[in-house]
Amino acid sequence: MDLRLTPEQQSFQQEVASFIQDELPSGWETARQEEQEDRLDIERQVMKKLAERRWLALPWPEEYGGMGASPMQQLIFNELMAYHSVPGVVNMGVAWVGPVVILYGTEDQKKQYLTRIASGDDIWCTLYSEPEAGSDLAAMQTRAVRDGDDYIINGQKIWTSLGHYADWGWLAARTDPDAPKHKGLSTFAIKMDSPGITIRPLVNMAGSHEFNEVFFEDVRVPASQLIGEENRGWYNVAVGLDFERSSIGATSNARRTVDDLVTYLSSHGSDVSPALRHRLADQAIAVNVLRIMAYNIASIQEKTGVAPNREAQMAKLFGAELQQQIGATALKALGMEGQAARKDSRAAPYHYQYLRSVANTIEGGTSEIQRTVIATRGLGLPRE
Numbered sequence: 001m002d003l004r005l006t007p008e009q010q011s012f013q014q015e016v017a018s019f020i021q022d023e024l025p026s027g028w029e030t031a032r033q034e035e036q037e038d039r040l041d042i043e044r045q046v047m048k049k050l051a052e053r054r055w056l057a058l059p060w061p062e063e064y065g066g067m068g069a070s071p072m073q074q075l076i077f078n079e080l081m082a083y084h085s086v087p088g089v090v091n092m093g094v095a096w097v098g099p100v101v102i103l104y105g106t107e108d109q110k111k112q113y114l115t116r117i118a119s120g121d122d123i124w125c126t127l128y129s130e131p132e133a134g135s136d137l138a139a140m141q142t143r144a145v146r147d148g149d150d151y152i153i154n155g156q157k158i159w160t161s162l163g164h165y166a167d168w169g170w171l172a173a174r175t176d177p178d179a180p181k182h183k184g185l186s187t188f189a190i191k192m193d194s195p196g197i198t199i200r201p202l203v204n205m206a207g208s209h210e211f212n213e214v215f216f217e218d219v220r221v222p223a224s225q226l227i228g229e230e231n232r233g234w235y236n237v238a239v240g241l242d243f244e245r246s247s248i249g250a251t252s253n254a255r256r257t258v259d260d261l262v263t264y265l266s267s268h269g270s271d272v273s274p275a276l277r278h279r280l281a282d283q284a285i286a287v288n289v290l291r292i293m294a295y296n297i298a299s300i301q302e303k304t305g306v307a308p309n310r311e312a313q314m315a316k317l318f319g320a321e322l323q324q325q326i327g328a329t330a331l332k333a334l335g336m337e338g339q340a341a342r343k344d345s346r347a348a349p350y351h352y353q354y355l356r357s358v359a360n361t362i363e364g365g366t367s368e369i370q371r372t373v374i375a376t377r378g379l380g381l382p383r384e
Helices: 007-022 028-033 036-052 071-083 092-104 107-118 233-244 248-266 274-304 309-339 348-361 367-378
Strands: 124-127 143-147 150-157 168-174 185-191 197-203 209-222
Touching (some): 007 071, 092 168, 150 168, 168 233, 185 233, 248 274, 248 309, 248 348, 309 348, 309 367
Parallel strands (some): 124 168
Antiparallel strands (some): 143 150, 168 185, 197 209
């Protein structure tokens, strides 16, 4: 692995940095602190600007609205965007729905869905987890029953990020209840305003509305919106999760938190204990280790054209737990003020990050699941 960027990569890095500095819509820096509707409006504006440059779906082939970017270009882009907390960049439609449609969708489906994702017109959410199917995702019981030219959907999903905001949902449902649990699932594209869908907010412990419960009651979905083969949806889900488990965003977020905290504490040097200095030093080192892991993943992809499953799982696990450690350090460094939830407090971002980081080791696969996958798929160890 060569950590040095080529001249072309350096040029692209500078182009992205200039975009962040000069071309984002007014108010984007405070978008995360604004009321939800204002924040989502800013996100759509940013998505449109990215789409104009074909950056929203950067790694996709040009015929589908992307640039055919290399894994290293995508990493450079994601790293800068995450470090500066640019809104509207994390897009499920781009990250894993689109790649699965490209691999398994029909030509009509590609024309229908991909162009509108790449242009920023459609936002997608992911409808996987259920109250009794989280870590054991293949245990999902939401049913899709064929009825002529439609499927009828009944069931419940939970922890649906941005379900209240999305235009489309990426749904996994059981189409064969008698098959082994991994072999009776199918995946569908579903309009989130379809009759029979009810969305209820789930406000997390950090006070933000990211998640939702989604209920399906006799929801009709045209059979033309089945993606891939019926009863082989688990393979689509697995591919999507591989695309999801990337770590450069977590790396950049962690690095930014450490950098900001060090800058703040530097002005209070006499009040920073040696133990806290050592802890911050350890975490600054860990951030750089995680960054090298992410660059290694991109390097392997560049050379082989295949996403390295074991390395991606390792980076996801390491990054999720590091986020929690950094959040705890920030609150300890800020003392009693770190426990305040007031929006006008200088500690507010760290307070939010500490609370939000609790979910990092659950979402996208728990730490226990990550360790199991690393052991079995990565190291070839037997299952428990």
